[in-house]
Amino acid sequence: MTATLRRVLAGIAFVLGVLQAWDSRVWELNALPGGLPLVLLAIVAVAMPAAALIVTSKPTLFVEAFALSLALLVVVRWVSPIPLPELFLSVWPAGVLFIVTGLNSAQDAAARPGTPSLR
Numbered sequence: 001m002t003a004t005l006r007r008v009l010a011g012i013a014f015v016l017g018v019l020q021a022w023d024s025r026v027w028e029l030n031a032l033p034g035g036l037p038l039v040l041l042a043i044v045a046v047a048m049p050a051a052a053l054i055v056t057s058k059p060t061l062f063v064e065a066f067a068l069s070l071a072l073l074v075v076v077r078w079v080s081p082i083p084l085p086e087l088f089l090s091v092w093p094a095g096v097l098f099i100v101t102g103l104n105s106a107q108d109a110a111a112r113p114g115t116p117s118l119r
Contacts, residue, residue: 006057006101010050013093017046020090028082038076042087045072049094053101062098069094 026042029035045068052065069091077084 006053009097009100010053013053013097014047014050016093017050017090018043020092021046021087024084024086024090025082026076026084026087029080032081035081038080041072042076042090045069045076046090046094048072049091049097053094053097059098059101062101066091066094066098 021042026039029038048069049062049066052062056062070088073087073091077087
């Protein structure tokens, strides 16, 4: 997968994640006392998997960023004074992106002669 395609896919995943977080009413936390750090934490959690895809091509680092992203969203949901039931949906684009890039890298490795196949 080319670097440009990875950047485009990461940007799409980030935009979809932010839109889902906005739809989950995360922006309402900003009006509450102490809510701004939770909003920023949610934005970082959404951006982390997309940034990991841009920075590295190693699947283990992407999985770690995805897991940390989910952990941050759990913290935001627990600490939030308003219910945010759909907040976890904001990382589904990153999960789909991981599956697509993982399959693509497996196909690339299988297509190269002399490399072991993952099948």
